[in-house]
Amino acid sequence: MVNKRLKLNRTIFIVMLLAIWEITAHSHIFPELLFPSLESILSALIHELEKGTIVLQTYNSIEMILEGMIIGDILAIIISVWAMISRRINEYVTTLVSIMDPLPGIALLPLAILWFGTGRNSIIFIIIHSVLWPMILNTVTGFKTIPKIYLEVGSNIGLKKIKIITNIMIPSALPSLLTGLQVGWSRAWRALISAEMIFGATGKESGLGWYIFEKRFMLDMPGVFAGLFIIVAIGFIVETVLFEIIEESTIKKWGMTN
Amino acid sequence: MECFLEIKELCKSFVSNGRYITVLDKISFNLHENDFLCVLGPSGCGKSTLLRCIAGYEKINSGKIILEGNELTKPGTDRMMVFQDFNQLFPWLTVEKNIDYPLKINYPKLSKIQRKELTSYYLELVNLDNFKDFYPHQLSGGMKQRVVIVRALSLHPKLLLMDEPFGSLDALTRYKLQKELLKIYEHTGVTIIFVTHNIDEAIILSSKIVVLSQHPAKIIDIITNDIEQPRLPGTPQYGELWNRLNLLMGLDKSIEESAALTREEVI
Ligand SMILES: Nc1ncnc2c1ncn2[C@@H]1O[C@H](COP(=O)(O)OP(=O)(O)O)[C@@H](O)[C@H]1O
Numbered sequence: 159m160v161n162k163r164l165k166l167n168r169t170i171f172i173v174m175l176l177a178i179w180e181i182t183a184h185s186h187i188f189p190e191l192l193f194p195s196l197e198s199i200l201s202a203l204i205h206e207l208e209k210g211t212i213v214l215q216t217y218n219s220i221e222m223i224l225e226g227m228i229i230g231d232i233l234a235i236i237i238s239v240w241a242m243i244s245r246r247i248n249e250y251v252t253t254l255v256s257i258m259d260p261l262p263g264i265a266l267l268p269l270a271i272l273w274f275g276t277g278r279n280s281i282i283f284i285i286i287h288s289v290l291w292p293m294i295l296n297t298v299t300g301f302k303t304i305p306k307i308y309l310e311v312g313s314n315i316g317l318k319k320i321k322i323i324t325n326i327m328i329p330s331a332l333p334s335l336l337t338g339l340q341v342g343w344s345r346a347w348r349a350l351i352s353a354e355m356i357f358g359a360t361g362k363e364s365g366l367g368w369y370i371f372e373k374r375f376m377l378d379m380p381g382v383f384a385g386l387f388i389i390v391a392i393g394f395i396v397e398t399v400l401f402e403i404i405e406e407s408t409i410k411k412w413g414m415t416n
Numbered sequence: 417m418e419c420f421l422e423i424k425e426l427c428k429s430f431v432s433n434g435r436y437i438t439v440l441d442k443i444s445f446n447l448h449e450n451d452f453l454c455v456l457g458p459s460g461c462g463k464s465t466l467l468r469c470i471a472g473y474e475k476i477n478s479g480k481i482i483l484e485g486n487e488l489t490k491p492g493t494d495r496m497m498v499f500q501d502f503n504q505l506f507p508w509l510t511v512e513k514n515i516d517y518p519l520k521i522n523y524p525k526l527s528k529i530q531r532k533e534l535t536s537y538y539l540e541l542v543n544l545d546n547f548k549d550f551y552p553h554q555l556s557g558g559m560k561q562r563v564v565i566v567r568a569l570s571l572h573p574k575l576l577l578m579d580e581p582f583g584s585l586d587a588l589t590r591y592k593l594q595k596e597l598l599k600i601y602e603h604t605g606v607t608i609i610f611v612t613h614n615i616d617e618a619i620i621l622s623s624k625i626v627v628l629s630q631h632p633a634k635i636i637d638i639i640t641n642d643i644e645q646p647r648l649p650g651t652p653q654y655g656e657l658w659n660r661l662n663l664l665m666g667l668d669k670s671i672e673e674s675a676a677l678t679r680e681e682v683i
């Protein structure tokens with residue numbers, strides 16, 4: 159019930175924002191070129207969708223982020239498991255995380271370009287950097303706070319090391335793992351769009367960031383907003399819808415949230 | 417004759433704040449198959465430590481633990497542990513899967529259907545078959561403990577180790593579970609070591625009682641309990657044993673002593 163009312167409130171609020179936007183656009187306080195109306199944004203969006211380039215570019219962006227996240231998150235889990243072996247390794251890993259974690263991915267771009275050139279690999283590198291450290295941080299925290307009793311029950315029922323990791327430690331630490339994934343995703347998504355804007359069209363594989371950059375260059379404001387709309391929509395779908403579904407079907411179902 | 421379980425001069429100490437604290441001091445006792453041993457002692461005396469040593473969770477400093485001729489050093493499915501904590505089922509598995517999973521690990525040859533049959537057999541044993549699709553957080557404390565007990569039994573342990581498993585339950589549920597445990601004990605003939613600080617619980621359940629002292633834990637007495645079931649507090653034998661255990665645990669004496677201490681302090 160409360161949830162429904164919240165959702166209704168949220169919808170009303172968004173409708174209000176859109177109305178304010180529309181009124182402002184039609185009042186011509188700002189030049190139409192800089193502040194397009196919702197209709198023109200919508201028609202630009204439809205036009206772009208029909209043309210198909212924006213779909214391809216969205217696909218490119220998503221493909222890159224998925225690739226980077228899969229590599230980064232698997233790496234993070236391996237490193238975190240390794241960090242559980244001894245207190246000293248744990249110390250090294252934690253130190254490394256505290257050095258690397260505050261470094262915005264996009265700040266590594268010049269370095270990435272030197273190492274990998276201007277292209278897909280540089281972007282993947284930055285995405286991996288964006289997801290790796292927060293994932294290690296959360297995974298290690300998750301592992302450290304596993305109730306000892308689960309590990310003891312695990313060894314009692316005859317589980318060996320690998321099974322303890324995959325079947326006890328990972329599900330026990332799932333709430334933290336999901337937090338790590340979520341933080342990593344939002345960092346990577348921002349880094350990806352920024353990086354694409356900076357070196358954009360290298361060959362055919364450009365993404366959403368480059369799309370917006372290009373539209374600005376051509377002074378196609380409705381097009382810019384159409385691009386922004388897609389970025390917001392994907393962010394919303396992943397962060398609010400997808401993660402919510404994952405939580406509902408795992409940790410919430412299992413009573414592992416407080 | 418070789419004994420089923422033999423504990424020989426078991427010593428265990430912990431280092432805390434740079435000092436050695438001896439918790440178990442030369443504990444020795446024997447157990448026959450099908451015994452129901454209650455380890456009785458005041459809180460903090462080392463009962464859990466003793467059980468954890470037998471389970472293989474703690475390295476012992478000296479002495480021997482021998483089960484059917486084999487010295488024990490690490491955890492194994494021949495000794496299944498049941499803790500007091502209500503959160504020892506895996507929360508990410510349903511009740512059914514919590515029992516199924518250990519079976520799958522330990523009896524890889526069983527088919528899915530065979531495991532399913534076993535699982536419902538064990539759940540029926542504690543009247544929880546209707547809850548098989550529930551997740552642990554949807555169960556009451558008493559229900560969780562019953563699932564834990566049958567999960568342990570399903571692996572056919574030689575020893576069932578129970579560390580105050582009913583300690584956090586309300587009196588009524590505790591009483592029901594004691595009855596159920598006795599039923600299971602008679603039904604399966606499993607050998608049990610059951611730790612408690614509750615005299616009544618020890619009397620109701622045990623066939624044998626080991627009484628421990630405090631700081632460090634030493635065995636004060638080993639008592640055979642052959643009062644006929646059902647063991648009712650009103651009967652003379654019950655009362656007699658209760659008084660004896662109460663005296664051994666020094667409860668009344670300590671109340672008098674502490675009363676004396678407070679008087680001295682007042683003077
Ligand atoms: N891991 C440990 N490190 C240091 N001291 C411990 C540890 N485990 C138990 N102890 C100490 O051993 C004593 C006995 O504890 P325990 O076996 O839990 O008692 P009981 O189960 O009889 O209440 C206590 O004084 C406790 O502080």
Ligand SMILES: [Mg+2]
Pocket residue numbers: 460463464465579580
């Ligand atoms: Mg204890």
